Amino acid sequence: xxxxxxxxxxxxxxxxxxxxxxxxxxxxxxxxxxxxxxxxxxxxxxxxxxxxxxxxxxxxxxxxxxxxxxxxxxxxxxxxxxxxxxxxxxxxxxxxxxxxxxxxxxxxxxxxxxxxxxxxxxxxxxxxxxxxxxxxxxxxxxxxxxxxxxxxxxxxxxxxxxxxxxxxxxxxxxxxxxxxxxxxxxxxxxxxxxxxxxxxxxxxxxxxxxxxxxxxxxxxxxxxxxxxxxxxxxxxxxxxxxxxxxxxxxxxxxxxxxxxxx
Amino acid sequence: xxxxxxxxxxxxxxxxxxxxxxxxxxxxxxxxxxxxxxxxxxxxxxxxxxxxxxxxxxxxxxxxxxxxxxxxxxxxxxxxxxxxxxxxxxxxxxxxxxxxxxxxxxxxxxxxxxxxxxxxxxxxxxxxxxxxxxxxxxxxxxxxxxxxxxxxxxxxxxxxxxxxxxxxxxxxxxxxxxxxxxxxxxxxxxxxxxxxxxxxxxxxxxxxxxxxxxxxxxxxxxxxxxxxxxxxxxxxxxxxxxxxxxxxxxxxxxxxxxxxxx
Numbered sequence: 001x002x003x004x005x006x007x008x009x010x011x012x013x014x015x016x017x018x019x020x021x022x023x024x025x026x027x028x029x030x031x032x033x034x035x036x037x038x039x040x041x042x043x044x045x046x047x048x049x050x051x052x053x054x055x056x057x058x059x060x061x062x063x064x065x066x067x068x069x070x071x072x073x074x075x076x077x078x079x080x081x082x083x084x085x086x087x088x089x090x091x092x093x094x095x096x097x098x099x100x101x102x103x104x105x106x107x108x109x110x111x112x113x114x115x116x117x118x119x120x121x122x123x124x125x126x127x128x129x130x131x132x133x134x135x136x137x138x139x140x141x142x143x144x145x146x147x148x149x150x151x152x153x154x155x156x157x158x159x160x161x162x163x164x165x166x167x168x169x170x171x172x173x174x175x176x177x178x179x180x181x182x183x184x185x186x187x188x189x190x191x192x193x194x195x196x197x198x199x200x201x202x203x204x205x206x207x208x209x210x211x212x213x214x215x216x217x218x219x220x221x222x223x224x225x226x227x228x229x230x231x232x233x234x235x236x237x238x239x240x241x242x243x244x245x246x247x248x249x250x251x252x253x254x255x256x257x258x259x260x261x262x
Numbered sequence: 263x264x265x266x267x268x269x270x271x272x273x274x275x276x277x278x279x280x281x282x283x284x285x286x287x288x289x290x291x292x293x294x295x296x297x298x299x300x301x302x303x304x305x306x307x308x309x310x311x312x313x314x315x316x317x318x319x320x321x322x323x324x325x326x327x328x329x330x331x332x333x334x335x336x337x338x339x340x341x342x343x344x345x346x347x348x349x350x351x352x353x354x355x356x357x358x359x360x361x362x363x364x365x366x367x368x369x370x371x372x373x374x375x376x377x378x379x380x381x382x383x384x385x386x387x388x389x390x391x392x393x394x395x396x397x398x399x400x401x402x403x404x405x406x407x408x409x410x411x412x413x414x415x416x417x418x419x420x421x422x423x424x425x426x427x428x429x430x431x432x433x434x435x436x437x438x439x440x441x442x443x444x445x446x447x448x449x450x451x452x453x454x455x456x457x458x459x460x461x462x463x464x465x466x467x468x469x470x471x472x473x474x475x476x477x478x479x480x481x482x483x484x485x486x487x488x489x490x491x492x493x494x495x496x497x498x499x500x501x502x503x504x505x506x507x508x509x510x511x512x513x514x515x516x517x518x519x520x521x522x523x524x
Contacts, residue, residue, distance in 0.1 A: 030276040039281075074463060134479045
């Protein structure tokens with residue numbers, strides 16, 4: 001189940017904002033059992049969004065999660081661009097319209113053009129309720145691809161994902177368990193551990209072992225080894241992880257280093 | 263001057279690590295005068311790296327900055343993939359070899375295969391010294407595109423960028439000044455400000471005005487307006503920014519909101 005994340009927003013491209021949304025979503029999707037193959041940040045620009053959505057579908061993504069560009073301002077272009085990318089009309093979605101209308105009516109505010117815009121979606125989309133904000137999210141099934149667009153405001157995005165998106169995706173990826181573990185190795189340079197990882201990964205290719213240097217390679221080496229695997233059986237995944245950890249411990253303890261399990 | 267950032271690393275795609283490197287680089291490149299058009303995160307996988315580098319060159323990038331995948335482990339594939347993407351041989355770079363050799367020799371450590379790997383680069387690349395780590399960075403001029411690959415460890419990446427990359431890029435983009443400003447508007451919903459932004463941006467299209475909702479649209483609206491522009495004259499850029507700020511203040515003060523300059 002291949003997934004991609006597309007983050008829309010100039011603020012990410014001028015380095016004003018760190019893309020914590022993408023990391024949060026990547027973690028959620030990974031734990032749900034998706035294989036996140038790509039995160040792309042594109043500007044608030046129709047052509048860029050359209051071409052990236054098309055490219056992602058072309059790469060065979062089963063799921064595309066987008067964030068940003070759903071609000072009322074001139075540069076919120078995700079919805080319209082999605083319609084264009086999918087060859088659908090961009091229309092007022094009745095359900096989304098009711099959601100937006102209710103929010104502003106309660107406050108005695110009129111439905112201006114900029115507010116109605118938040119209810120416009122590609123034809124046959126389903127709106128995703130936004131409990132704290134005003135712009136609904138967008139859910140679209142397009143051929144074999146599910147496309148979900150959420151607001152860029154982290155609190156709104158997270159709440160909507162957990163309340164409405166996650167339960168839907170859980171049904172989609174049944175019985176896929178992601179398990180992980182961490183080892184800290186002190187006193188051995190990464191380049192010394194590298195051949196050990198080669199050997200271990202060859203003996204168990206289903207466990208990914210990634211080394212993260214946290215200290216100074218030559219002066220004070222500290223390596224975090226992050227191990228992970230996924231399986232339809234949680235027990236099988238955990239057992240595989242345990243074996244690799246054991247193997248790593250044995251190999252690493254041949255060197256004069258410290259091996260700390262976490 | 264279009265730039266793209268390509269971040270390589272599975273840890274970013276499983277949401278283990280937040281891509282602070284890309285935000286830091288995006289900020290640096292923007293201030294240098296580049297127009298960062300895309301940030302892409304790809305896995306530690308040769309095909310993905312090769313195709314993204316090719317695609318970025320195809321999109322007309324003048325500068326591609328890559329991070330990650332330069333280390334000694336099996337999944338560090340940036341250098342080899344770059345060679346493939348550019349149709350160059352992947353060879354031991356003599357200068358890089360001397361850098362790596364010196365580091366390990368000082369510690370009395372032999373030059374193993376995994377250590378020599380860090381000195382292998384696409385033919386005709388220039389190594390970028392790595393003062394604190396061991397893997398040199400890579401500098402390549404390829405047709406009209408400059409490609410720079412730096413390690414994924416943030417402290418190494420930042421030091422190398424500031425010491426060796428930034429001075430080079432400064433010569434490339436002369437006289438381009440990026441200026442910015444921030445306004446906080448309290449008490450007015452984003453959807454009310456949206457038509458004001460439309461109007462202001464139409465009157466001065468060279469200043470980008472982006473609204474960032476920080477509060478609750480309907481209950482307690484707080485909007486950060488981020489304004490920025492760039493120009494070959496710093497004075498012209500600042501003057502443009504000042505005018506737009508003044509216009510925004512005038513328009514917004516027609517509503518019963520608070521206008522706070524920052």
